[in-house]
Amino acid sequence: xxxxVKLNVFDxxxxxxxxxxxxxxxxxxxxLDLVMYIEPSKVHSLIFTKNSSAQPIRVxxxxxxxxxxxxxxxxxxxx
Numbered sequence: 001x002x003x004x005v006k007l008n009v010f011d012x013x014x015x016x017x018x019x020x021x022x023x024x025x026x027x028x029x030x031x032l033d034l035v036m037y038i039e040p041s042k043v044h045s046l047i048f049t050k051n052s053s054a055q056p057i058r059v060x061x062x063x064x065x066x067x068x069x070x071x072x073x074x075x076x077x078x079x
Contacts, residue, residue, distance in 0.1 A: 002031045002032075002033055003031065003032040003033055003070070004029045004030065004031055004032070005029070005030055005032060005066065005069040005070055006027060006028070006029055006030075006069070007027070007028060007030050007047075007059045007060070007061050007066065007069070008025035008026070008027055008028075008059060008060035008061065009025060009026050009027075009028040009030075009057055009058070009059055009060075010023065010024075010025055010044055010058040010059065010060065011023075011024040011025060011026050012058075025059075025060050030047065030057070030059075032070055034049045034050050034051060035047055035048070035049050035050075036048045036049060036050055038063060038066060039063075040062070040063055041058075043058075044058035044059055044060065045058075045059050045060075045061060045062060045063055045066060046058060047059060
């Protein structure tokens, strides 16, 4: 059975690097069974999967948020 978490994935088509309040995110289910590793960056957490290891998925949530969600703990997502 797949293990999904709902995360806010950065939408690069709406990138406004000068204004962080104009960044757009798409709420998406991520299958944790496909994740190789997750690392923090300056703005986003970067999710590297078996299918997209060259291009990480950038999400709004912190590493701690992702860990809590993976354990089934509820959290209000800002997005």
